[in-house]
Amino acid sequence: MILNMTTMFRKWSFARVVPVEAKFLTWECTTTFDEIPAQAELERLFEKEFPRTCMRLQESGGFYRIWHLVSFNFADGRRSRFLVALVENPIEKNGRRVLPEQIWLSAAADQIIRALPESDNAGNYLCYAHAEGRLFVLVFFEGRLCHWSEDDVGPRAKLDLALSRFRRFLESDALFSRANHFEEIPLQGDFSQALFKRASRDSFWRGRDLRKPEVNETKEFAEFASALLGHRLFWLAILAFALLLGKIWNPAHPSILKDVMPPELSMPEISLLEVSPDWNEVMDVSESSVPQVRKPQCLLPEIFLKGVVGEELAVIAMAGESKEILVGDSLGSFEVRAIGRDQITLTCGDSSIVKKVGAHE
Structure with missing residues (x-):
């Protein structure tokens, strides 16, 4: 019983999530079709596009994190959009998971959307909040979070103008222009600890941590392949033993397997396209x-x-x-x-x- 209680306490302790101050922007890059760059390449591309921002973060002891949002094919190749979190100051080491405080807005949006009656907008929503002169915009496309931007727009009297400009961005965007209609949802209220915890457990934020750099599937595969190559002698020995065993077990029949020529692989050519770090950058x-x-x-x-x-x-x-x-x-x-x-x-x-x-x- 003591062991079970200890295990439960450890799980509860390490599951705690701490909110910290950060800023979100949406960033896009383009590759060849059906290709998403490895995390190291993404970071190189981002730092090349925003050298001063990255230098400022480095000088202040801050950092950034890049999380994949959505990818889609376009005429010029495969476009991928990422949510980038900019953390200006160092994070205190306390062993707990850390996430940006404003993720409570995504839980608030999800709560309102689930309470809405059924509609024919195919899961397309424009959610926004205005607080202390700052406009937060979350765009859900076909039920998936595909854009998050934050910008200083001044007093609430300028909110309508800011939203009007953002609607024009939706109409001209390569992805969002495919939707017939975006239902608009205003988000009210201040920071909510309950909504923050709820957001930290949803499918997008679950498992993410500002302390830990993102590892995408491309990088994981590269590490796996590297590990295999590192043990090539072991695998060659296994292969030789299997071939020898096959001949001893059935020496009268040659192997029916034939060697094939390995396919030639070409590295994707990566080019940067339009970036959307803030809504007013694409308006x-x-x-x-x-x-x-x-x-x-x-x-x-x-x-x-x-x-x-x-x-x-x-x-x-x-x-x-x-x-x-x-x-x-x-x-x-x-x-x-x-x-x-x-x-x-x-x-x-x-x-x-x-x-x-x-x-x-």
């Missing part, structure tokens, strides 16, 4: 940029504004690569004069150009 996709008259000597390379983070940093695509820019940086003959909520202003002499998020010239 205004239907708006056009506003070029101003510029002199012939003012040359601007072809760029595409992918997103803006906190009106301080902008992410652009130039020459097929992503790049982070700040006010004062140069792009060709132009200088980055200002970074707004969803646009950047470039100047060269008396010429000025405004680039908006998602706009094509």
Whole structure:
């Protein structure tokens, strides 16, 4: 009886989950069809796209975690979207599982969705919460969490405008535009310990821990294959013994197994595509940029504004690569004069150009 009680206490103790402060963003990368990169490759790609963010986390003792959300085929290859948790500060070592505090919102959304009457929207929901000037958006596509973004939008009076922009993002997105309708659900209330614990036990968060880097199936298979190769002498001995046993047991009949040529495997070519770290980084996709008259000597390379983070940093695509820019940086003959909520202003002499998020010239 004492042993059973001790075992129960240990299970209860290690099952406790601690909420910590973190920030979520949704990130996308593209590979060849039916391929998801190994975790180490994902981290390399993320750090290449957001070097300053990763450097800031490293300097503050923080870190990030990447969790797979959904993958789907598109014309350019296999697109995979990941939920990225940014943890600014070190986590205290206490032996307990740690998860971001805002996961209670996913449990709140699930609770409301389960209480709704049956509908024909095929499990497509846009859930949002506004607290202390911050907008949290969770998108469920065909019943599965496929997007989570957080952004500072200011007072509640600007909430309608922010949601209107996000609806336009849903209509233009490669995955979400496939849905006919997203039922909108406002999430009310403050942090709930009960909902946090409930979320920690659902299918997505169960087993996840900010203390432990994610290990995907590709990495697990690689480790398994490495272990097999590490014991190749053992397996060769087993194979030789099996062949010898077969000949001794039935020497009159040769083996009917024939050697086959091994298939040639090619490594997938990985390329980065559009990133959605915050909802406002992919908004205004239907708006056009506003070029101003510029002199012939003012040359601007072809760029595409992918997103803006906190009106301080902008992410652009130039020459097929992503790049982070700040006010004062140069792009060709132009200088980055200002970074707004969803646009950047470039100047060269008396010429000025405004680039908006998602706009094509």
